Amino acid sequence: MNENPVALGSEAETSSKTAVKMRGTGVDVFYGDKQALFGVNLDIPENQVIALIGPSGCGKSTFLRCLNRMNDTIDICRVTGEITLDDQNVYDPSVDVVELRARVGMVFQKPNPFPKSIFENVAYGPRIHGLARTRSELEEIAVTSLEKAGLFEEVKDRLHEPGTGLSGGQQQRLCIARAIAVSPEVILMDEPCSALDPIATARVEELIDDLRQNYTIVIVTHSMQQAARVSQRTAMFHLGYLVEEDETDTIFTNPSNPKTQDYITGRYG
Numbered sequence: 001m002n003e004n005p006v007a008l009g010s011e012a013e014t015s016s017k018t019a020v021k022m023r024g025t026g027v028d029v030f031y032g033d034k035q036a037l038f039g040v041n042l043d044i045p046e047n048q049v050i051a052l053i054g055p056s057g058c059g060k061s062t063f064l065r066c067l068n069r070m071n072d073t074i075d076i077c078r079v080t081g082e083i084t085l086d087d088q089n090v091y092d093p094s095v096d097v098v099e100l101r102a103r104v105g106m107v108f109q110k111p112n113p114f115p116k117s118i119f120e121n122v123a124y125g126p127r128i129h130g131l132a133r134t135r136s137e138l139e140e141i142a143v144t145s146l147e148k149a150g151l152f153e154e155v156k157d158r159l160h161e162p163g164t165g166l167s168g169g170q171q172q173r174l175c176i177a178r179a180i181a182v183s184p185e186v187i188l189m190d191e192p193c194s195a196l197d198p199i200a201t202a203r204v205e206e207l208i209d210d211l212r213q214n215y216t217i218v219i220v221t222h223s224m225q226q227a228a229r230v231s232q233r234t235a236m237f238h239l240g241y242l243v244e245e246d247e248t249d250t251i252f253t254n255p256s257n258p259k260t261q262d263y264i265t266g267r268y269g
Contacts, residue, residue: 021046021186021216022067022104026081029062029071036062039081040242042235044186049208049217051227051248054237055263060220063237064188067218068104069097085186102129104186105179110195111171113163113178118155121163121174122146125182141181149177150207169200176207180215187211189219193226205230224264228252236260 022044029037037059044050044067052060062071069090071077083090090100102125114121122142125131132138142159146152151173155166163174172192179187189208193201208217208230221227227234228248235245236257244257255261 018045018048020044021086022218023084023087024063024066024081025083027063027066027083028080029059029066030078030080031074032076036240037066038240042242042245044216044218045233046216047212047214048233049212049219049231050233050235050245051231052218052220052235052237053222053224053227053263054243056222058237059240060235060237061190064190064218064220067186067188068101068106070101070106072097102182103184104188105182105184106188106190107172107175107179107192109191111168111175113166113171113174115162115164117160118146118163118166118174119159122177122181125178129182131182145177145181146174148180148211149173150203150210151177167200169196169203172196172200172204173207176204176211180211184215186216186218189217191220191222194222201226224252236263238263 020043024040024042027037027040028035040059040063042063052064054060065071066079066083067090071079079091085100085104088095114124116124119142122145123138126138126141132141143152146155151170154170163171166174172195176187193204196204205226208219211217219227219230231248233245234248234251236243236251236255236259238259243259244251244255246256251260252264255264
């Protein structure tokens with residue numbers, strides 16, 4: 001008897017406090033004949049961090065890749081349902097995928113800097129999107145992006161050296177700077193710290209907390225501790241289904257679904 005009023009109350013509370021930036025409604029994903037996601041309904045609040053958690057193969061990265069149509073690059077992948085960004089369906093035929101991926105940037109599991117200089121890694125996106133009219137504007141965007149990514153002070157004397165020469169943690173922050181440089185509204189992060197040591201991980205987590213002032217962030221993580229540290233809301237996936245979604249504190253202290261309880265207490269995963 002108590003479950004529905006609680007769920008309705010928390011949903012109403014979320015909508016009254018925070019605007020919804022992106023929304024998935026009835027999202028199904030198929031890889032050939034295999035269905036990977038089943039009817040996912042999820043609101044992504046503006047200027048917050050939402051963590052997607054769950055065991056390996058549960059569909060969290062598949063859902064993340066739907067948000068900027070990265071699944072388009074997989075021939076056998078088919079997405080049905082609706083995903084909106086500011087109430088516009090991102091799968092509408094009129095949507096320019098290149099522009100969508102500028103608005104919804106992505107940071108991958110392993111740092112993947114371009115084989116270019118640190119400066120050119122960050123300047124590449126603004127240049128091809130025509131965001132800078134002059135060299136000085138391009139330099140300003142690059143420097144500002146590196147500052148926002150907490151990297152500029154470490155690399156300001158080596159901007160024209162290869163980005164691949166940086167440490168792993170620095171490379172990941174360079175990739176975050178590269179994503180920021182095209183002025184996205186949403187940043188997707190697919191296990192951004194899984195290849196990093198604890199010190200580099202802490203730097204990236206601090207950065208995520210700073211970035212949410214200006215960006216909406218969706219992070220996939222296997223680390224329960226990381227989800228608890230960086231996110232305001234958490235969504236739990238299991239076997240292709242969204243099991244529950246709520247404020248992060250609630251998910252970790254008083255989850256409503258036994259599967260969530262079992263996962264966060266380490267009974268499976």
